[in-house]
Amino acid sequence: MRYKKLSIKYLFFSLSLIILFSEGFISNSTGIDKKFYKDFIQKYSGYNPQVEDIASKELERFNSHTYADNAGAGLYQKSQITEIHDDLIRNAYGNAHSRNPSAKLTDKRLNEARDLIYKFFNIDKSIYSIIFTGGATGGLKLVGENFPWTLESKYFYLRINHNSVLGIREYATNNGVNFSALSYDEVEKILKKQKETKGNKRLQNSCNDNMCENLDYINRQSMKSKFHKTHCLFAFPAKDNFVGQKYPLVWIKDIQKYGLSDDCVWKVLLDAAAFAPTEPLDITEYPADFVVISFYKMFGYPTGLGILIIRNDDAQLFNKVYFGGGAVVMASCDSRWCKMKETPSMKFEDGTVPFLNIASLKHGFKRLEYFGMKNISNHIAALSMYVYEELSSLTHFSGKPVVIFYGRKDLPPNGGIVNFNILRPDGSVVNFGQVEHMASENHIHLRTGCFCNPGGCQDFLNLSLEEMQVASEIRDSCSDPGQLNNKPLGSVRVSFGYLSTYKDAKNVVNFIKKYFVL
Incomplete structure (x- = not known):
């Protein structure tokens, strides 16, 4: 309104x-x-x-x-920087891993920033978590490092993609995964075929023997996906940074539902770094499994800060190896025992997050709003x-x-x-x-x-x-x-x-x- x-x-x-x-x-x-x-x-x-x-x-x-x-x-406004400066002059912020007054204020600001992001992008916090990263590239790298790759997995991505998206294929291929770069028309063609194939499943009672045999095979492959949990990944930009073309966000639900093949569970990674600064993004309407965003692209300041928006159930699939300070409940120095924190935002934010930069986000969002x-x-x-x-x-x-x-x-x-x-x-x-x-x-x-x-x-x-x-x-x-x-x-x-x-x-x-x- x-x-x-x-x-x-x-x-x-x-x-x-x-x-x-x-x-x-x-x-x-x-x-x-x-x-x-x-x-x-x-x-x-x-x-x-x-x-x-x-x-x-x-x-x-x-x-x-x-x-x-x-x-x-993106460009920052003069008054935006003045407000950030005044905030830092007035308030004492400390490391949120402590429990003193300045640490508690920082923790409050971090929670306020997450709530602001949930609201701005219409994210259901019962379904998603927000992980602060060093930028959109940092979020993409986190997905590549921790995705549950298996030999049966696939990594598909749109041809018109940023290098940081292409870089994920190195994690994929190191795990023996095949990759493929698809054009816009190829994605549309595959989805059309998948929809027709899945739609034909409802006509099994009237199919001929050969068709039924093919559908039985597809069903077996679907059951294999369900129980063996082979996961595949498709990545595309909401808007590319080359010509500024906006791609169909309906792909997200279509690929999650129909897949780009029948032999695995398909997850969707949305690169919104070029899209978020200029377009309204509704995560509830377009529920990608992973979304990356960079804040300096949106309103100029701060740099070196972004987010990975991740479904909580997808975070449970991630194979986290490295852990840093703040990401663990407790670890042993003389054995490999370590208990990591449960919530994705805590588990995957290794070390101290840039809390002063995060506290400044509200001043940028205010300008866009x-x-x-x-x-x-x-x-x-x-x-x-x-x-x-x-x-x-x-x-x-x-x-x-x-x-x-x-x-x-x-x-x-x-x-x-x-x-x-x-x-x-x-x-x-x-x-x-x-x-x-x-x-x-x-x-x-x-x-x-x-x-x-x-x-x-x-x-x-x-x-x-x-x-x-x-x-x-x-x-x-x-x-x-x-x-x-x-x-x-x-x-x-x-x-x-x-x-x-x-x-x-x-x-x-x-x-x-x-x-x-x-």
Whole structure:
């Protein structure tokens, strides 16, 4: 209801500005373009004009700079840091493993932070636990290390995934597990087949002998899964960090119910690191087994802190080996005896958690709650669509396009990310390193390369494994500029966040118009 009221408030605010500009009551001295409010807001109705004033006050440190790398790191507000500073000045926090007054205050703040996270993502605390990690990567690593791999297990993941998700396959293969990288269409095809197969089980009474024989086999495999507890894992991003495509969250329940094969119990790992900063995420509606989130991606500060949201019954399956301080009830120094804590949040948080950073989370969440996640989603969609449409209209003197976009052809970018390369009049690609250098010279913060997403580079830039291997010999990271046989080894990514403004988007467009249109 609060979000609905906020949307209505934005609507009236926008309409009032249009009226004031059209009547001449607001002059150009305010720094706001009349044409913007008359045309832009009407065309991109999801844009939130209130961000302009907030950003000008809270992001003074950027001054004349344009920040368009929100998928790389979110932005913290000046008042957010001031509140955190004041909190630390007023309160004495100690190690929560102690029982003194400062330790008790820390313990209180830790519980408050967990409760805030449960509420924000609509998590049922009777079903899930929240484990604080060093970031989304830390959560993914924890899953890979402790998942109950067996020789019969499988690890499947979407091709367009972050390196940190791909890294789990090393734990899987070390346990003799087969892995497979699937495209969007392949996942859809497998699920369709699985649904049809499982649906046919209900028709056994009218099936022919051969069909019944096949169904009996499937049933036997299902029983084997149930009693032998072979577990398989599928990992995918709620939104990828390469082109910003949002993937069907209905996959979660479908894969848990139907599986991607019939020989094991399928668990689903959702990487929400790119999704959570800009989209509403409801864990009760989309009950993944594991969800990872990074807080600096959401609201800039603190860094080095994330969470793994894990089902309690899945946590019981984990094969924990290492234990650290705080994770055990008691351990022996001269034998291998150790009694670990029972609750997942205690059992898997080895050592002292970064309690001062955790205490600061409420100040970041407050900023997102002010706008509402649905409104933020609409806001960044408007900006990404504006940039996409403006750049799409650019042509050289030859009539050839200035920009080539990457992503689904049937789905223009609406996830806050626009991914592209710049073309010369002859159709050749401008080295993305040159684009980044010139952008930096013009105080524009964007990102280039493969963005730690090798599947994105391979699929969208049509790079083979052999080409990737050759390229690795001449580069130190996936963001290093370069080309291979005139083929780009990366691209340009512009990404927006909840504090991004029309001016940010327009500055990016004007930069490309000024330097690359011939």
